[in-house]
Amino acid sequence: MSNATLSAKRSSLRGATLPKWFPWAVAAGSLALGYGISAAAGLDSDIQWALIAAVLFVVGSYAVSAKIEGSRQAKDRTATSLVWVAFLLAVTPLASLLWETVERGVKVLDVFFLTHSMGVVADAEPGGGIYHAMLGTLEQVGLAALISVPVGVLTAIYLVEYGRGRLAKAVTFFVDVMTGIPSIVAGLFILSLWVLILKMGPSGFAGSLALSILMIPVVVRSTEEMLKLVPNELREASLALGVPKWRTILKVVLPTSIGGIITGVMLAIARITGETAPVLLLVWGTDFINANPFQDPQESLPMYIYLQFGAGSDASHDRAWAAALTLIAFIMILNLVARGIARWKAPKTGR
Amino acid sequence: MAKRIDVSGLNAYYGSFLAIEDISMTVEPRSVTAFIGPSGCGKSTFLRTLNRMHEVTPGGRVDGKVMLDDENLYGAGIDPVAVRREVGMVFQRPNPFPTMSVYDNVAAGLRLNGKYKKSQLDDIVEKSLKGANLWNEVKDRLNKPGSGLSGGQQQRLCIARAIAVEPNVLLMDEPCSALDPISTLAIEDLIGELKEQFTIVIVTHNMQQAARVSDRTAFFNLAAVGQPGKLIEIDDTERIFSNPSVQATEDYISGRFG
Ligand SMILES: Nc1ncnc2c1ncn2[C@@H]1O[C@H](COP(=O)(O)OP(=O)(O)OP(=O)(O)O)[C@@H](O)[C@H]1O
Ligand SMILES: [Mg+2]
Numbered sequence: 001m002s003n004a005t006l007s008a009k010r011s012s013l014r015g016a017t018l019p020k021w022f023p024w025a026v027a028a029g030s031l032a033l034g035y036g037i038s039a040a041a042g043l044d045s046d047i048q049w050a051l052i053a054a055v056l057f058v059v060g061s062y063a064v065s066a067k068i069e070g071s072r073q074a075k076d077r078t079a080t081s082l083v084w085v086a087f088l089l090a091v092t093p094l095a096s097l098l099w100e101t102v103e104r105g106v107k108v109l110d111v112f113f114l115t116h117s118m119g120v121v122a123d124a125e126p127g128g129g130i131y132h133a134m135l136g137t138l139e140q141v142g143l144a145a146l147i148s149v150p151v152g153v154l155t156a157i158y159l160v161e162y163g164r165g166r167l168a169k170a171v172t173f174f175v176d177v178m179t180g181i182p183s184i185v186a187g188l189f190i191l192s193l194w195v196l197i198l199k200m201g202p203s204g205f206a207g208s209l210a211l212s213i214l215m216i217p218v219v220v221r222s223t224e225e226m227l228k229l230v231p232n233e234l235r236e237a238s239l240a241l242g243v244p245k246w247r248t249i250l251k252v253v254l255p256t257s258i259g260g261i262i263t264g265v266m267l268a269i270a271r272i273t274g275e276t277a278p279v280l281l282l283v284w285g286t287d288f289i290n291a292n293p294f295q296d297p298q299e300s301l302p303m304y305i306y307l308q309f310g311a312g313s314d315a316s317h318d319r320a321w322a323a324a325l326t327l328i329a330f331i332m333i334l335n336l337v338a339r340g341i342a343r344w345k346a347p348k349t350g351r
Numbered sequence: 352m353a354k355r356i357d358v359s360g361l362n363a364y365y366g367s368f369l370a371i372e373d374i375s376m377t378v379e380p381r382s383v384t385a386f387i388g389p390s391g392c393g394k395s396t397f398l399r400t401l402n403r404m405h406e407v408t409p410g411g412r413v414d415g416k417v418m419l420d421d422e423n424l425y426g427a428g429i430d431p432v433a434v435r436r437e438v439g440m441v442f443q444r445p446n447p448f449p450t451m452s453v454y455d456n457v458a459a460g461l462r463l464n465g466k467y468k469k470s471q472l473d474d475i476v477e478k479s480l481k482g483a484n485l486w487n488e489v490k491d492r493l494n495k496p497g498s499g500l501s502g503g504q505q506q507r508l509c510i511a512r513a514i515a516v517e518p519n520v521l522l523m524d525e526p527c528s529a530l531d532p533i534s535t536l537a538i539e540d541l542i543g544e545l546k547e548q549f550t551i552v553i554v555t556h557n558m559q560q561a562a563r564v565s566d567r568t569a570f571f572n573l574a575a576v577g578q579p580g581k582l583i584e585i586d587d588t589e590r591i592f593s594n595p596s597v598q599a600t601e602d603y604i605s606g607r608f609g
Pocket of ligand 1: 365368370388390397577
C-alpha cells in the first residue's frame with residue numbers, strides 16, 4: 001500500500017519535462033527561421049532579423065512548453081527567455097563596442113605611441129602619440145580625486161553619523177541637485193569663477209575643479225549608502241566600551257565599510273575620466289607635454305580623441321581609436337583594482 | 352571596584368513618548384540583579400539609561416538621578432564616554448567587530464582608548480578571555496576573525512571585550528536569548544564568577560535563569576500598550592519567587608498573566 005501511495009505521489013509531483021537541450025534547440029531554430037524570413041522579405045539590417053529571431057524564440061518556447069509542460073512551466077520559461085533576450089540586447093552593443101575599439105585601436109597602439117606626444121607631428125601625418133594626454137588625464141583626475149574624496153567622504157560621514165534636522169536636509173538636497181549638473185555647466189561655472197572672476201589662465205587644475213563638482217556628489221552618495229549598511233549594533237558596541245564617537249567612526253565604522261567606499265570612489269573616478277566638456281573649456285588642450293597642471297593648457301585623453309577624430313585623416317582616426325582603447329583599458333584597470341580592494345578589505349567571516 | 356547604583360525618580364523618553372516612568376531602585380555592589388517583565392515594559396530602555404546609552408538613540412532623553420556611588424551620572428559636566436568606561440554593557444545579539452580578530456576584539460576597548468604596550472595587552476586579553484571562559488577554545492586562533500566563532504562563543508567574546516576595560520558595573524541585556532542551553536550554562540556560571548568583582552545587572556525573559564543567577568530581582572510592568580513601563584517591585588530573588596508582595600508579580604511569575 002505504501003508503495004502505491006509513493007508512486008502515486010511521485011507522478012503527481014513530477015510532470016512532463018522538456019529535455020535540457022530544448023531552449024538551445026528553440027534558439028537555433030528561431031535564429032535560422034529569423035534569418036530565412038528576413039532573407040525572403042529582403043530585409044538587410046542585422047537588427048531586423050535578430051529581433052525577429054528573438055520574438056520567435058520567446059513565443060516558440062512558450063508555445064511548445066505550454067503544450068507539453070503546462071502553463072506554469074511555460075510562464076517560467078518565458079520569464080527565463082525574456083531575461084536572456086534582455087541580457088543579449090544589453091551585451092551586444094557593449095561587446096561590439098569593445099570589439100570595434102580593440103580592432104581599430106591596436107593598429108597604432110605600441111610603446112612608441114604611449115611614450116610620445118604630438119609635438120612635432122602634423123595631424124594628417126602618421127606617428128605621434130598620447131603621452132601628453134595620458135599625463136594630463138592622470139594629473140587632472142588625480143587632483144580632482146584629491147579634492148573630492150575628502151570632501152565627499154566627510155560630507156557622507158556628517159550626513160549619516162551626525163546630520164539631524166535642517167542642515168542635513170539641505171545638504172542632502174544640494175547633493176541631489178549636484179548629481180544632476182551636466183558636465184558642461186560645471187565647466188562653465190568654473191570658467192566664470194576661475195577664469196573670468198579670478199583672472200586665472202587655463203590649466204589642468206581648473207579642469208580638476210570642474211571635475212570635482214561632478215565627482216563629489218557621486219562620492220557622497222556611494223559613501224552614504226556604504227555607511228548606512230554598517231549595523232548600528234557595531235556603533236553601540238563601540239560606544240558602550242567607552243570609545244568616543246569620532247573614534248568609533250574612525251576605527252569601527254570606516255574600517256567596516258572601507259571596501260565599499262573605495263569601490264564607490266573608483267567608480268566615481270572612472271566616471272570623470274571620460275569627461276570632455278569641462279576639459280575643453282578649462283584646459284584647452286595642447287600637442288606638447290605639459291607636466292605642470294597648475295599652469296598653461298594640458299591635454300587629456302577624451303579631448304585627444306575628440307580632436308584627433310575631428311582632424312579627419314586616416315592617421316588621426318587610427319590615433320583616436322588607439323587613445324579610446326587606452327582610455328577604456330585605464331577605466332577597466334581602475335574597476336578591477338576597486339574590486340580587488342573591496343574583496344581584500346571586506347569584513348572577514350571565515351574561520 | 353564594584354560600585355553601588357542608586358536610581359531615583361527616573362523617566363526616559365523616546366521623543367515625546369514616555370517609555371519608563373518614575374523608577375527608583377538600588378543595585379547593590381558585588382551582586383547580581385535581574386530585571387524581569389513582559390515585552391515592551393522598558394527593561395532595555397532602563398538598562399540603557401544606566402550607562403547613558405539611551406541618549407544615543409535619536410530622540411532619547413532622560414530625567415531623574417542615577418548615582419554611581421556618590422556621583423550623579425546625569426549631573427552637570429559628566430562625560431558620557433567616561434560613564435560608559437565605568438559601566439560596561441553586553442547586548443542581546445552578539446556583536447563582535449567584523450573587521451577585527453578575536454584578539455583585536457578583546458583589545459578593542461583598550462586600544463581605541465589609548466596606548467598600551469603589546470605585552471600589557473597580551474596579559475589583559477588572556478585574562479579577559481579566561482574570565483569569559485573562552486580562553487581554551489580560542490587560544491589557538493586569536494588572530495582569526497571574531498565573527499568566525501559560534502554564536503555562544505561570540506557572546507562570550509563580547510563579554511570578554513566588555514570586562515577587558517575593567518568596568519565597575521556590567522549590564523547584560525538578555526545575553527543568553529540567542530544561545531543554546533550549554534552556552535547559556537557557561538554564561539550563567541560566568542556571571543556567578545564575575546559578581547565577585549563587578550556589579551551585575553541582567554535582563555532576562557527566563558524565570559529559571561533569574562532564579563538561578565540573581566540575588567535580587569526587579570519586576571517591571573506596564574498598564575497598557577502605549578503607557579509608560581513602571582517598576583512594580585524589587586526584592587531578594589528568593590522572596591520574589593516564593594512570596595512576592597504584589598499580586599501582579601506572582602501572576603507574571605506563575606504564568607497567569609494578561
Ligand atoms: N528606538 C525606539 N524608538 C521609539 N520607541 C522605542 C524605541 N525603543 C523602544 N521603544 C519603545 O519603548 C518601550 C520600551 O521598550 P524596551 O525595548 O525597553 O522594552 P523591553 O522591556 O526591553 O522589551 P523586550 O523584553 O521585548 O526586550 C516600548 O514601548 C517600545 O516600543
Ligand atoms: Mg529588551
